Amino acid sequence: MRVVIIGAGEVGTSIAANLSSDHDVVVIEEDETRAEQLKFELDVLAIAGDGTSLETQEDAGVDGADMFIACTDDDRTNLVACGTAKTLGEPFTIARVKSIEYLRTWERKHGAFGADHVVCSDLLTAENIVRVIGLPTAIDLDLFVGGLVHMAEFEVVEGSPVAGQTVAEADRFDSLTFAGLFCGDDLVIPDGETVIETGNRAVVIGSPESVRAFGTDIAPDDTTRQTNDVVIAGGTEIGYHTARLLEEQSTKPRLIEADEGRARELAEELPNSVVMQHDATDTDFLAREHVDESDVMIAAMNSDERNLLVAVLAKRLGVKRVIAVVDNTEYVTLFEEVGIDVAINPRDVTAEDITRFSFENVAENLAVLENDQAEVLELQIDADSALAGKTIRELDAELDGRFVVGAITREGSLITPRGDTEIRAGDKVVIFVESEFADELMAAA
Structure with a gap:
């Protein structure tokens, strides 16, 4: 092409x-x-x-x-x-x-x-933020097969119940597949004996219920309460769309915007949000408004530097979870290193969405993880596919690259893949794969 x-x-x-x-x-x-x-x-x-x-x-x-x-x-x-x-x-x-x-x-x-297609960066970023808010412990979440399959990435924090467990011990859910572990800069395709350690990032694929249950398992203290109190710093388009989407889910966010005219405009457009006209970097103001009691703080201003400042202040005040919009891709690692829970880069989100269209003849959906170390692909299996009629164990023996079949849907039902599961024509298969092997896998499909 x-x-x-x-x-x-x-x-x-x-x-x-x-x-x-x-x-x-x-x-x-x-x-x-x-x-x-x-x-x-x-x-x-x-x-x-x-x-x-x-x-x-x-x-x-x-x-x-x-x-x-x-x-x-x-x-x-x-x-x-x-x-x-x-x-x-x-x-x-x-x-x-x-x-x-x-x-x-x-x-x-x-x-x-x-x-023929228009991609709105600000809206895509806001949608990404709202998805992550919906799963309190996740740092990334993507939906496949029309939402029937979820892929989520979780960080194993200090004190997590799964830290020190093997994958076999941590994987206690029937419709869940433990797809990958990121250990620093290394990607590990785990087996049952792989030990999960503090600082690892775990990627799981399965039903929405099983993924949420695993999120509760990995950090139970963070999931005992619902995410109702959300504070958004910045009345940018991303901040506005995040608040609007949260309103649609019956959440009443608080939004902080310094510019008086913009704050007034937002107050008119967001009837179920509390819009406060103030500087979000004012620590006394944040303390006065009990921002420390919020479930999530989102830094969505037009400056990476101000977003970093607001995010760090929120963490120091005691906000449990902080999400920051980071415009410069090179700063994402910096935000994560200083303790910000989730850093979302609008350019990465947009590039991933556009790339999906180039693969639509073989991959119906696509997610890119950890600076393009791995991809999650949704493949439609046709009768002439090289994967059709093979068990997962046979494919693992025949293909050289590192991959994990995370989920299979057949006639609208979810099948949890095991070694003897046969892939059939008509199936939709969600596969976690090392990026350098993704093209070869799609060619086989």
Whole structure:
């Protein structure tokens, strides 16, 4: 497949890296220095130029492209680029936008702006935050097979009941699969005798009920109360959408916004939220408002530095769980190292969502974990699939890469995979796989 990408920022580079091994990828980047760097970093053709220009797109061969992805940081550039691409050929066009207004316009008539699909970064990030809030101990949560299967990542904190247990001892749920362990920078595909240690990050796949039960098992003190009291620092679009989505779930969040005009606007748009006009970095204010008693604090301001400050202050005050929006991918590790529970990067969320479309012919859904060390794939098994008719034990012997079959759904029912479970045509299979082996596995499927 020929893919043309506009923009070589963090989102564009991540998408290009994911696609370059199996597809013919061309990247158009306005910055000549960055375009030259990309030629050496990735196996792609990089062209320096304006992605909205007809001439530049002709040079990139957009007329013969199968997919066109516009993912610069400027909404209008992305939409205009998609419109230009449609004048040259019939690629499937994807536009990344931050403003939900463009998304709402596109939803009224798919194909508006010349875009076949529009991805709203701020909304995706807010949805990600709300999913993580819904499972109090998780640091990541993705839904597969229409929500029938959940994949969650948990950190094993000091004092956790499962610390020191083997996987066999910790895996006490019928519809749950212990898929992987991240031990520092190392990925471990566990067996029953693998010992879970403090600081590990455990990935489990199974029914929503079993994943939630495991979350309770891993940190029972954190799940004895419901997440009702949520404080959001920052009336950004991400902060606003997070509050709106929480309202839809009958939660009444508190939102702190320093700008008087923006605070007034939010108060009108969020009837079931308490909007407070104040500086979220004011420790006395946070103490006065009993923020320390909240279940979750979300730092969602426009500055990574201010988000870090608010998150650290919240932790010092005693907030049990702190989630921070981190715009710069390189800062994610820093936030985690200073004790912030969950750091969510909008660019990573957006790149992952867009990448799903490039794999839709073999993988219906996709999640990327731990800086692209591993992926979770949802595969539809057809009659001609190399996986059909094989037991999991047979596949494990035949395939060289490291993978775990996490769940199988058959005719709407969930099947917990075991060694003698046979994969059949028509099944949907959710697989945890080492990233470097993901392409080979999808090719087999």
